[in-house]
Amino acid sequence: MLRVLFDFQACDDDDIAVARGELIKVLNKDDDDWWWVENVHRQRGFVPRNFLWPCGCYVCEKFILDRVTNVAPVLRDQHTDQSSCDERTRLVGTRKYTSTWC
Numbered sequence: 001m002l003r004v005l006f007d008f009q010a011c012d013d014d015d016i017a018v019a020r021g022e023l024i025k026v027l028n029k030d031d032d033d034w035w036w037v038e039n040v041h042r043q044r045g046f047v048p049r050n051f052l053w054p055c056g057c058y059v060c061e062k063f064i065l066d067r068v069t070n071v072a073p074v075l076r077d078q079h080t081d082q083s084s085c086d087e088r089t090r091l092v093g094t095r096k097y098t099s100t101w102c
Contacts, residue, residue, distance in 0.1 A: 001025055002037075002052040016045025040058065 001083065004022040008015075016025060016037065030035035034046040 001055045003055050004047070004051060005053050006051045008047055009052050010045060012046070014046055016043055016047060018047055018051070024052070026052075 001023050002025075004018045004020055004024060007020050008018050010017040016039065018037075018039065022039065024037040024039050026035050028079070029049075030036075031049075032048075033049055035049050035052065035089050036044065037047050037052075038044045
C-alpha cells in the first residue's frame with residue numbers, strides 16, 4: 001500500500017483521481033512515471049508515481065505529509081496554465097502517449 005502525497009485530478013480516461021492522504025495499492029509499475037493503481041473502492045487508473053509514498057509508521061507518514069503540505073501550493077501556483085502539456089510534464093513526469101490537461 002502507498003499513501004497519496006498530493007491531490008490528483010484524472011485528466012485522461014485511464015487516470016484515477018486520488019486525494020492527499022488516501023491509501024492505494026499499486027498493480028503495475030511498468031511505466032517509470034505513471035503507476036496503475038487501485039483505490040479502496042476498487043477503482044483503477046494511472047497516478048503519477050511521484051505523488052505516492054510507501055506506507056510505514058504513522059509518525060514517518062505524518063512527518064512527510066506535513067512537509068508536502070507546504071510544497072503543494074507552490075507546485076500548484078507554478079503550474080496554473082492548464083492549456084499546456086509541457087507544464088504538466090514538468091510537474092508529474094512523462095507518459096508513453098500524448099496527454100492534455102483536463
